[in-house]
Every structure is written in C-alpha cells, then in structure tokens.
Amino acid sequence: MRKRIVIIDDDISIRKMLRFIIEKNSLGDVVEELASGEGAAEVIKLCNPDIVLIDFLLPEKDGVEIMEESIGRGYRGKFVMISQVKDQDMISEAYKQGVLFFIHKPINEIEVKSVLENLIKSIEVDRSMEIIRNTLLNTSVQQSDKDTTEDDLVKIFSDLGIVSEFGIGDLKRVITFIISLKRRDSSETYQLKDIFQEVIKNYEVTDGVSINFKSFDQRIRRIVYKAFDNMCQRGAENFYDPVFSNYSNILFDIGEIRRIMGNLNGEDAKKGRVNVKKFIEGIVLKVI
Structure with missing residues (x-):
C-alpha cells in the first residue's frame, strides 16, 4: 500500500x-x-x-x-x-x-x-x-530467528568495520535484547539506559560477572564512534560506496558525516557527534 x-x-x-x-x-x-x-x-x-x-x-x-x-x-x-x-x-x-x-x-x-x-x-x-506478535511461534521458528539475527549482526558489524572491536559482544546483547522486545510488541518504547541495565543484570545472572554501568556505556559509545569514523572515511573515498549508501543515513546524522568528511584533511578536524540510540535503532531495523 x-x-x-x-x-x-x-x-x-x-x-x-x-x-x-x-x-x-x-x-x-x-x-x-x-x-x-x-x-x-x-x-x-x-x-x-x-x-x-x-x-x-x-x-x-x-x-x-x-x-x-x-x-x-x-x-x-x-x-x-x-x-x-x-x-x-x-x-x-x-x-x-x-x-x-x-x-x-x-x-x-x-x-x-x-x-x-x-x-x-x-x-x-x-x-x-503487529500481526505476528499475537501468533504463537514454535521453538524451531524461534531458533531460526535467533540464528538469522546472529548472522545478520555479524554481517552488519563486518560492513561497519567493528566486528573485532572490544565490547562488540556487549553491543550484540543490547541489540538482541531490543529485537526481542520489538518482536513481542512493535510499539514497545524504552530508554536506552534501562536496556543497558537489563543487559548488565543478565551478565550477572548468566555469567556471574559484575559490570560497572559507566564502563559498559563507554564501551558501547566507543564502538559507535568507531563505526562513525569508518563511515566518514568510506564516504570521503567514495560517496556512492554501497556500504556508505546502505548505512550512513539510517545509523547516523548524514549532515554530521558530511561535516566530518569535509574536515578529514583539515587541521581543524573535530570529533563527530553520534546518537547512540539512532545507531542501535537503525541496526534493529536492518535485522528485523
């Protein structure tokens, strides 16, 4: 329609x-x-x-x-x-x-x-x-969704050049948690800090590991900034690069990317600004 x-x-x-x-x-x-x-x-x-x-x-x-x-x-x-x-x-x-x-x-x-x-x-x-959420999914279908999500995330992380970054497992858990929320109820709203807290709790329950919230948040942000920097480099080399076209606007503010691209070779280059929730929501949209 x-x-x-x-x-x-x-x-x-x-x-x-x-x-x-x-x-x-x-x-x-x-x-x-x-x-x-x-x-x-x-x-x-x-x-x-x-x-x-x-x-x-x-x-x-x-x-x-x-x-x-x-x-x-x-x-x-x-x-x-x-x-x-x-x-x-x-x-x-x-x-x-x-x-x-x-x-x-x-x-x-x-x-x-x-x-x-x-x-x-x-x-x-x-x-x-909205249609699917009231449909009972059997275990095999749920497992298939989980496997597909894992494969999709690996590909996206690889495209963004962050697949080997320290803390990428943390980011994957955050995104997977949000995907599970969206699959239960597509209209579900949330605060990112609450999702971080829930993921940290899961670490404590499943792995017996105590994680500091501030450290967790900083790891996620470092990864997002790394992806942003990689995207700016791609766009500067080739504005029509397929990876750049596929991810730049859905994950970042394209105006901010253009600003950094214009200063990559300048002496007054500044750090770009990113919106972590936009980045994560964009990946969720790509996977669901």
Missing part, C-alpha cells in the same frame, strides 16, 4: 521539490501541504498520514511543538525533520521527541530517497510485527 505523506514547510520551492522527488520515485502520495505551523496538528489528525515531512523552523509553531501536539492528539505516524539548523541542543530535543531521521537543506534527492525508503521499511516492519 502506498504511504500517505504530509509536507509542512514555509518555502514553496522546498515543498515542490519534495513532492517531485516523492512522485518521481513512487515513494508515496502527498495528501496535504502546509506553509506554516498554524493548525498543523489538526491537519495531521484529520489526514492521519503515514509520514510527516516537517520543517524545523516554521511560522506560528516550530516543528517540535507540532510533533508534541500531534502525538498528544493520538497521532502514531512517523516524523521526518527538514532542517538546516546546526544547534545541537535543538537537534537533540527533536531526537528526544522521536525523530530518528533528518533531511538536510539544501535538499538532495539521494538523501530524501534513502530516508523515505528506510522509513517505509520501518513502517512495514512495525505493521508486520
């Missing part, structure tokens, strides 16, 4: 460009366009789109405010933030409200297509999980 999409941006050229890309690549049907935040939550509730492409900065209300209001009214679709904002506090707030995907200005067709294709896959997975 084609996805229903609402576009909210005060720049008519941006709206036209997004509509063109969506229609050209058969990514869905644009059912409504808005030029400001006024009445946006009401329109979203009425149209009930699968996806809302929403500008960060809008007249009347900003994108985050509209998201909060829409979710409060019961909207359960997906938001993609359109942004040229560099303020990390504002971007972090958007992540906290549930945004896992950004489209950066100026609009790039490859990025829009990649974001929407991954998001559409996410929606399909959620709906499939």
Whole structure:
C-alpha cells in the first residue's frame, strides 16, 4: 500500500521539490501541504498520514511543538525533520521527541530517497510485527530467528568495520535484547539506559560477572564512534560506496558525516557527534 505523506514547510520551492522527488520515485502520495505551523496538528489528525515531512523552523509553531501536539492528539505516524539548523541542543530535543531521521537543506534527492525508503521499511516492519506478535511461534521458528539475527549482526558489524572491536559482544546483547522486545510488541518504547541495565543484570545472572554501568556505556559509545569514523572515511573515498549508501543515513546524522568528511584533511578536524540510540535503532531495523 502506498504511504500517505504530509509536507509542512514555509518555502514553496522546498515543498515542490519534495513532492517531485516523492512522485518521481513512487515513494508515496502527498495528501496535504502546509506553509506554516498554524493548525498543523489538526491537519495531521484529520489526514492521519503515514509520514510527516516537517520543517524545523516554521511560522506560528516550530516543528517540535507540532510533533508534541500531534502525538498528544493520538497521532502514531512517523516524523521526518527538514532542517538546516546546526544547534545541537535543538537537534537533540527533536531526537528526544522521536525523530530518528533528518533531511538536510539544501535538499538532495539521494538523501530524501534513502530516508523515505528506510522509513517505509520501518513502517512495514512495525505493521508486520503487529500481526505476528499475537501468533504463537514454535521453538524451531524461534531458533531460526535467533540464528538469522546472529548472522545478520555479524554481517552488519563486518560492513561497519567493528566486528573485532572490544565490547562488540556487549553491543550484540543490547541489540538482541531490543529485537526481542520489538518482536513481542512493535510499539514497545524504552530508554536506552534501562536496556543497558537489563543487559548488565543478565551478565550477572548468566555469567556471574559484575559490570560497572559507566564502563559498559563507554564501551558501547566507543564502538559507535568507531563505526562513525569508518563511515566518514568510506564516504570521503567514495560517496556512492554501497556500504556508505546502505548505512550512513539510517545509523547516523548524514549532515554530521558530511561535516566530518569535509574536515578529514583539515587541521581543524573535530570529533563527530553520534546518537547512540539512532545507531542501535537503525541496526534493529536492518535485522528485523
């Protein structure tokens, strides 16, 4: 089924460009366009789109405010933030409200297509999980899922160049734990720190090992930063590298990758910023 999409941006050229890309690549049907935040939550509730492409900065209300209001009214679709904002506090707030995907200005067709294709896959997975979660799975099927998950994770870790990193077993346990939650209930929400605590408890129960939370968290973050650095190197060498295209936007902020890529040979190169939950959620999406 084609996805229903609402576009909210005060720049008519941006709206036209997004509509063109969506229609050209058969990514869905644009059912409504808005030029400001006024009445946006009401329109979203009425149209009930699968996806809302929403500008960060809008007249009347900003994108985050509209998201909060829409979710409060019961909207359960997906938001993609359109942004040229560099303020990390504002971007972090958007992540906290549930945004896992950004489209950066100026609009790039490859990025829009990649974001929407991954998001559409996410929606399909959620709906499939909703059907499956009430179905009794026998032991052989469960074991098959477990084996497939292991194989998929090894391939992803290998693609990202982190398969041999210290602590990769910790990351695998975290991702496997979240996958089990999602397979039971695709709408399950969680705080990453709570997942870390549960995995640490499992270590204590199954292996009799006591693990410090801070050390555990730092190991995971080091691995994510390593994957980020590897991705930046790939993109700098070949922007159309298939591994780069497959993982860069779903696991990281593509704008942050571009910033680091542009400074790789500069003297003022800085450490990139990563969102650990986005990284983990992206891998979960790839595996489920």
